[in-house]
Amino acid sequence: MDSQPIRLLPRRLAVGAAALSLLAGSLFSHVASAEVNTTGLAVTDSEVTVGILHSATGTMAISETGSIQAERLAIEQINASGGVLGRQIKVIQEDGASDWPTFAEKARKLLVGDKVATVFGCWTSASRKAVLPVFEKENGLLYYPTFYEGLEQSKNVIYTGQEATQQILAGLDWVAKEKGAKTFYLLGSDYIWPRTSMKIARKHIENVLGGKVVGEEYYPLGNTQFGSLINKIKLRKPDVVFAAVVGGSNVAFYKQMKAAGVTADKQTLLTLSVTEDELLGIGGENMAGFYASMKYFQSLDNPNNAAFVEAFKAKYGKDAVIGDVTQAAYLGPWLWKAAVEKAGSFDIDKVVAASPGIELDTAPEGYVKVHDNHHLWSKTRIGEVQKDGQFKVVFESDLIEPNPFPEGYQ
Amino acid sequence: MEWLSEFGAIAAMQGFNGLSVFCVLLLMALGLAIIFGQMGVINMAHGEFLTIGAYTTFVVSSLTSSYAPAFGPYYFFLAIILSFFIAGAIGWLVEWAMISKLYQRPLDTLLATWGLSLVMQQGFRSIFGAREVSATLPDWLMGSWNPTEAIDIPRNGLFVMGLTLLLTALLFLMIYRSRWGLQVRATMQNRVMARSVGINTKRVDRMTFALGCGVAGVAGAAFTTIGSTGPTAGSLYIVDTFLVVVFGGASSLLGTIASAFSIAQAQSLLEFFTSGSMAKVFTLSAVVLILMLRPQGLFSAKVRK
Numbered sequence: 001m002d003s004q005p006i007r008l009l010p011r012r013l014a015v016g017a018a019a020l021s022l023l024a025g026s027l028f029s030h031v032a033s034a035e036v037n038t039t040g041l042a043v044t045d046s047e048v049t050v051g052i053l054h055s056a057t058g059t060m061a062i063s064e065t066g067s068i069q070a071e072r073l074a075i076e077q078i079n080a081s082g083g084v085l086g087r088q089i090k091v092i093q094e095d096g097a098s099d100w101p102t103f104a105e106k107a108r109k110l111l112v113g114d115k116v117a118t119v120f121g122c123w124t125s126a127s128r129k130a131v132l133p134v135f136e137k138e139n140g141l142l143y144y145p146t147f148y149e150g151l152e153q154s155k156n157v158i159y160t161g162q163e164a165t166q167q168i169l170a171g172l173d174w175v176a177k178e179k180g181a182k183t184f185y186l187l188g189s190d191y192i193w194p195r196t197s198m199k200i201a202r203k204h205i206e207n208v209l210g211g212k213v214v215g216e217e218y219y220p221l222g223n224t225q226f227g228s229l230i231n232k233i234k235l236r237k238p239d240v241v242f243a244a245v246v247g248g249s250n251v252a253f254y255k256q257m258k259a260a261g262v263t264a265d266k267q268t269l270l271t272l273s274v275t276e277d278e279l280l281g282i283g284g285e286n287m288a289g290f291y292a293s294m295k296y297f298q299s300l301d302n303p304n305n306a307a308f309v310e311a312f313k314a315k316y317g318k319d320a321v322i323g324d325v326t327q328a329a330y331l332g333p334w335l336w337k338a339a340v341e342k343a344g345s346f347d348i349d350k351v352v353a354a355s356p357g358i359e360l361d362t363a364p365e366g367y368v369k370v371h372d373n374h375h376l377w378s379k380t381r382i383g384e385v386q387k388d389g390q391f392k393v394v395f396e397s398d399l400i401e402p403n404p405f406p407e408g409y410q
Numbered sequence: 411m412e413w414l415s416e417f418g419a420i421a422a423m424q425g426f427n428g429l430s431v432f433c434v435l436l437l438m439a440l441g442l443a444i445i446f447g448q449m450g451v452i453n454m455a456h457g458e459f460l461t462i463g464a465y466t467t468f469v470v471s472s473l474t475s476s477y478a479p480a481f482g483p484y485y486f487f488l489a490i491i492l493s494f495f496i497a498g499a500i501g502w503l504v505e506w507a508m509i510s511k512l513y514q515r516p517l518d519t520l521l522a523t524w525g526l527s528l529v530m531q532q533g534f535r536s537i538f539g540a541r542e543v544s545a546t547l548p549d550w551l552m553g554s555w556n557p558t559e560a561i562d563i564p565r566n567g568l569f570v571m572g573l574t575l576l577l578t579a580l581l582f583l584m585i586y587r588s589r590w591g592l593q594v595r596a597t598m599q600n601r602v603m604a605r606s607v608g609i610n611t612k613r614v615d616r617m618t619f620a621l622g623c624g625v626a627g628v629a630g631a632a633f634t635t636i637g638s639t640g641p642t643a644g645s646l647y648i649v650d651t652f653l654v655v656v657f658g659g660a661s662s663l664l665g666t667i668a669s670a671f672s673i674a675q676a677q678s679l680l681e682f683f684t685s686g687s688m689a690k691v692f693t694l695s696a697v698v699l700i701l702m703l704r705p706q707g708l709f710s711a712k713v714r715k
Binding site for chain 2: 056057058059061062064065066190217218219220222223224225227228229231232234235247248250251252255256258259260261262277278280281282283285286
């Protein structure tokens with residue numbers, strides 16, 4: 001709360017960069033490395049080393065590529081504006097290869113071998129659970145970008161995506177109010193995130209909204225046949241289909257919904273698992289008119305986001321798309337920089353202690369603040385899928401307090 | 411009465427769904443039925459040959475929409491034909507460079523083709539990017555056909571069905587009615603004897619493998635209408651594919667058909683009356699049980715012991 005909001009870069013990066021780094025250099029260079037680094041991290045007078053740990057290969061590369069791109073963009077921008085405490089950020093990127101033990105091994109390599117000051121990484125909950133013991137034992141710091149099921153809080157992790165209640169409750173409230181929804185069909189891929197999310201959703205629907213769950217179903221990851229399910233949806237006629245299907249199944253599900261004539265004019269659908277990234281594979285025309293509940297959409301209309309989208313496209317091509325997690329990943333380096341500068345030190349314990357209360361009013365999603373529980377205060381938006389693969393924002397909530405251990409929902 | 415007609419409509423759609431799953435399973439298994447069933451090669455990279463077809467369709471689709479939009483509604487046929495030849499050609503190369511060295515070592519083939527599948531996945535990722543892509547489907551393939559008000563029959567399902575019937579019929583003719591098919595079957599039954607009566611077994615092997623891969627390419631092209639196109643899309647299909655071929659009895663095309671049919675019907679019905687994950691559990695348990703009682707699969711070629 002006492003921290004200053006951090007200003008993002010001026011839009012003309014290249015022009016200002018040199019001047020800024022000179023300025024920043026003169027401000028901070030007198031701070032000796034021994035003072036800002038008492039625990040032997042990889043920090044020199046001119047450089048600080050950080051790690052990026054995502055899957056660049058394997059099945060998860062589909063999702064994690066965007067996060068790597070966003071983190072690299074943020075780091076590049078921070079470096080262009082003078083770095084962190086006058087030091088340029090050097091990145092060591094490791095590949096988790098969509099394999100959870102590999103994630104743990106690479107995390108240990110980054111923390112023990114490379115002595116990185118922080119790590120930006122992980123995407124699935126499974127990979128996060130795999131690296132968590134390593135980060136806690138070696139006292140590292142992880143910025144984790146994905147929206148996830150909650151029920152976790154670690155001293156060594158800052159969660160820059162939404163926990164389940166932030167994403168789910170606002171979405172359900174909206175659909176109950178705007179669409180008068182009373183009956184819900186819950187549907188997901190069969191693993192921890194959809195199951196926990198649907199458990200929360202069911203409690204909220206039954207206890208708070210006074211609605212009814214007319215079906216709840218999980219399909220194995222990678223399932224590509226949804227015909228029977230779609231017939232059941234037609235039979236039960238729910239007001240809303242509430243979906244958290246992921247991966248290749250996601251594409252199959254929406255293509256087959258469209259083919260079976262279940263389109264937005266006949267059926268309301270709200271999903272937790274489709275961002276602009278997924279829409280590339282699904283095709284906007286297969287999903288037009290359905291809704292997604294997220295904290296960020298690429299189409300958000302604010303100056304921060306306009307600058308972010310422009311910089312992202314300048315670096316990765318005009319066809320690049322930015323999904324919710326990509327934006328959350330972009331916040332990681334900025335939040336870390338703010339915490340380090342507030343702490344005046346790279347020491348993990350000091351950075352962690354300085355993190356709660358850090359605010360960014362320059363985030364593409366608008367304003368975020370780090371809560372004592374290491375999650376972010378954020379808004380939830382409802383986006384309507386457009387044919388061109390973008391979302392139209394139709395609703396925006398107030399700032400929602402993160403609550404990873406929601407009482408009455410477990 | 412309204413209740414009854416609605417029930418009828420759901421039953422009709424569910425019935426169609428069973429058939430549609432059957433066709434999908436059969437289509438993905440046909441190529442492998444040739445390669446594994448006829449040649450005995452455990453091709454773990456079969457899913458990636460499907461993916462070649464899917465990416466070919468994507469490329470043809472994007473080229474069409476940028477250079478010849480008028481051709482849009484018909485590009486899919488071109489994509490299917492190209493998929494067959496591209497996947498077939500790559501299959502031909504793979505047989506020449508790798509499989510042909512490994513005919514006496516089936517377990518090594520398994521490892522080698524698994525490695526090949528990883529290489530191909532990374533290849534797709536390097537060429538097309540890690541993210542999924544989607545081919546723009548022509549309008550006539552989208553949406554549903556309504557014989558009555560309440561019944562929606564997916565058009566892509568009908569299309570896949572038609573394609574499967576056509577392909578199965580063609581393969582049947584080739585394997586059981588053509589001279590080439592006779593050579594294939596002779597080679598598989600007794601390679602040495604086949605060679606001694608003047609069959610060029612190397613050529614037969616290469617052509618058979620290429621044909622199987624080409625058929626997989628066609629299946630992959632068709633699946634762009636119902637599933638995803640990404641570097642690892644093939645891995646979604648590989649388990650089901652082997653399941654169908656092994657359950658059917660590896661060396662019989664009829665067995666593959668019977669197996670695809672029974673697995674599809676069981677799956678579709680169980681999904682309707684239980685739930686997605688449970689249906690899978692029940693189906694797989696039944697398959698395991700039947701294979702324990704009948705290890706050779708549903709149908710098996712008669713061989714002298």
